[in-house]
Amino acid sequence: MEFCPDCGAMMFPKDGVLKCNSCGYSNENIDEDNYNLKKEIKAGETVTNLGEDVxxxxxxxxxxxxxxxxxxxYKLLQTRSADEAxxxxxxxxxxxxxxxxxD
Incomplete structure (x- = not known):
């Protein structure tokens, strides 16, 4: 995974070039074998929103x-000073x- 040296966003490979989608910076010195983004997502692999009742x-x-x-x-939160429960x-x-x- 590469990050843009200009803005810090994640860069993605496209047509043999690493390109930042935020600011447009590109880096042509990449090895395409290290970037495998060709996995096809099937309908059964999508995210299901279960709503707020979960x-x-x-x-x-x-x-x-x-x-x-x-x-x-329940959850525990430290809302007061560190020496209190x-x-x-x-x-x-x-x-x-x-x-x-x-407590």
Whole structure:
């Protein structure tokens, strides 16, 4: 992988030349055997958007204050100084309500 010396963007091979799509810089001194971008993408390999309902992160037993559901995903964030415990951010798996807890 090569990067443009002028703007830092990634350069792509085209017709035996490495070319920057951002600023137009080109480098003709390339070995085309090192750049294999000829893979054809088939319809089954496309990215599928699963929407916003996909839960990412660990799930714990925590009661939602809005709906009473007992499952929530959580993440830890250091919202205060480094010598204090991190803040736990919960998100209900049922109603998507978000709340925080401090130790």
């Amino acid at each position: 839960e990412v992160g660990p799930v714990t037993n925590e009661t939602c204050p809005e709906c009473g559901n007992d499952k929530a995903t 991190p803040t736990r951010i919960f998100k209900c798996t049922k109603c998507k309500h978000t709340w925080r807890a401090y």
